[in-house]
Amino acid sequence: MTVARDACWGPAQVHALAVREAFEAITASGFLVTLEEPDLPLHAPEGESKDLARRRKQEGDLSVWRGDPYLLLPEASQLVDVCVSIREDLGFSMLYDLAGCDLSADAANLQIVYGFLNLSRKQRLVLLTEVAKDQLHLPSVAKVFPAADWHEREASEMYGLIFDGHPDPRALLLPEDWEGFPLRKDYVFPEEYGGIPWA
Amino acid sequence: MGLTPSFAQAPGSEVEVAVPTQDCSINMGPQHPATHGVMRLLLKADGEVLTGAQAHLGYLHRCAEKIGENVDWTQYLPYTDRYDYLSAMNNNLGYSLAVEKLMGLEVPERAQWMRVLLAELNRIASHLFAVGTYGLDLGAFTPLFYTLREREEILDLFQEICGARLTCTFIRPGGLFNDAPEGWLEKVESFLCRFEERWKEYDALLLRNKIFIERTAGIGTLSGNDAVTWGVTGPLLRASGVDWDLRRDQPYLVYDQLDFEVPLGVGRQGEVGDCWDRTEVRMSEMLASLSMIRQCLDKMPDGAIQHPDAGPVLRPAPGRAYVGVENPRGELGHWLVSDGTKHPVRVRMRSPSFCNLSVVEHLLPGAMLGDAAAILGSIDIVVGETDR
Known part of the structure; x- marks a missing residue:
């Protein structure tokens, strides 16, 4: 398969096609996912890019967005089965990234993003799922993709997520006794740690 | 017990x-x-x-991702220098491309060629350090001084173009900080001529050295299949025989207009994917980068180096974008979320060293204690990047 070059930051159209194909295949297997696609053009129209976002914000239109299309999996409990399907049926053999995301302190949910890479077809696929902040449990995919092991440990200490079935759920980057989840938007910076003042 | x-x-x-x-x-x-x-x-x-x-891990953890949420889009750029402090240009490039994707900006053509040139120059500097210190890990002191000699020349070139040797902050959203000063491209050209000869010295000193081969061949073998499942990228993945290079397979900037080879590990001294193969892939990549820089020098057009829409304060359109670039250590990915204001909502950085290092817990069991340093060194991590 030849790679189409459509922008200086990479083959975005190829990825868009891959996500649409994957959406059809995963839906056909009986999983409930939705396809989310950007509704702003990839390239800014001439002379419009600089203040585009600001203008749209003033007009109260925040629903439009630019960037990569992705799949939204509303039921996080299906995660392991969907990942097996993505790996076995669709051939995305590498999990290149897994990260949490907290959009705002008021948001009810945390988002978790999974990035998959298909080396033979040169495609990427992004899967996003949500977990309520008062629930925080979701299944670990470390058994399907060993690469998820460290990423899940990191997401767990940064967002307080609990990955059920993780083989080694210790803290990775933070000390074991660190309090709070630093990447949450409502995180309060500590005054001191172990007797060492902040400044 | x-x-x-x-x-x-x-x-x-x-x-x-x-x-x-x-x-x-x-x-x-x-x-x-x-x-x-x-x-x-x-x-x-x-x-x-x-x-x-x-x-x-975590001794160098600074929570760069949280810092990213508290500064604005342009202010975050210097922090990207400090993840992998041996390849600052490549880090700047990865972040800038992701911001530009959110903004829908395509940088001017000269800036694209200059970016490729700088990224490849930094790749050579990074690989020189990786190969030299790997010799040091194994007890070979001399090769490091040879490789540092050429690395210094590259850092001098960086100092001339941007004032800094390691933390460049030179490639930025919208283009470059500055155009190359008068005569700088000629200096790059003359460095390349010297480098080609000197590359043979490291090859003879380290790669073909009998002791080095004995210490690395057949040690720490990582199969291609395992490399893919553990999310390993870059020279490590290619040394395991997996033909994957973002510069060729998902080209960004002008890489699709360049003609270059992607070196793979073939197990010439031991097995495919052993420590020797990883060193050889890095050595061969230096020559590939050299040829890419030559092509950049030949084909570089004149023109602007900064997009007029990218000012000091950026407000990318709301959205989420991922851009992965081929860093000296593997795929550096930036996954950015914007809400249209001047502060990022989320700056996720997928660091190649972090993912490559995760395989060490799988590689070391079964190896000899004396080979632990050889295996860890061959992964070529930068702790600033694993811990962020």
Whole structure:
């Protein structure tokens, strides 16, 4: 398969096609996912890019967005089965990234993003799922993709997520006794740690 | 604590002697020269054979991703220099491309060629340091001084173009900070001519050195399949025989207009994916980068180096974008979320060293204790990047 070059930051159209194909295949297997696609053009129209976002914000239109299309999996409990399907049926053999995301302190949910890479077809696929902040449990995919092991440990200490079935759920980057989840938007910076003042 | 009997055969005899050994835990680091930074490996050994390994990270953790949410889009750029401080240009490039994707900006053509030139120059500098220090890990002191000599020349070139040697902040959203000063491109050209000759010296000193081959061939073998499942990228993945290079397979900037080879590990001295193959891939990549820089010098057009829409304060359109670029250590990905204001909502950085290092807990068990430094060194981590 030849790679189409459509922008200086990479083959975005190829990825868009891959996500649409994957959406059809995963839906056909009986999983409930939705396809989310950007509704702003990839390239800014001439002379419009600089203040585009600001203008749209003033007009109260925040629903439009630019960037990569992705799949939204509303039921996080299906995660392991969907990942097996993505790996076995669709051939995305590498999990290149897994990260949490907290959009705002008021948001009810945390988002978790999974990035998959298909080396033979040169495609990427992004899967996003949500977990309520008062629930925080979701299944670990470390058994399907060993690469998820460290990423899940990191997401767990940064967002307080609990990955059920993780083989080694210790803290990775933070000390074991660190309090709070630093990447949450409502995180309060500590005054001191172990007797060492902040400044 | 368990006494596990293992069987050693006395030389020249056919009598098997049961030698009871005792499991012991060995701390490698946090201050160990082979960890290239502050990192601790907890090794479990049964005699000379490793039975387990556990990595303890976080000694250099600064929570760069949280910092990203508290500064604006342009202010975050200097922090990207400091993840992988051996390849600042490549980090700047990865972040800038992701911001530009959110903004829908395509940078001017001269800036694209200059970016490729700088990224490849930085790749050579990074690989020189990686190969040199790897020799040092194995007890070969001399090659490091040879490789540092050329790395200094590249850093001098960086100093001339941007004022900094390591933390460049030169490639920025919208283009470049500045155009190359008068005569700079000619200096690059003359460096390339010298470098080609000197590359042969490291090849003879290190790669073809009998002791080096004995220490690395057949050691720490990582199969292509395992490399993919553990999310390994970059020279490590290619040394395991997996033909994957973002510059060719998902081209960004002007890489699709360049003609270059992607070196793979073939197991010339031992097995495919051993420590020797990783070093050889890095060595060959230097020559590939050299040819890319030559092509950039030939084809670089004149023109602007900064997009007029990218000012000091950026407000990318609301959205989420991921851009992965091929760094010297593998795929550096930036996953950015914008809400249209001047502060990022989320700056996720997928660091190649972090993902490559995660395979160490899988590679070390079964290896000899004396090879631990050889295996860890061949992964070529930068702890600033694993810990962020």
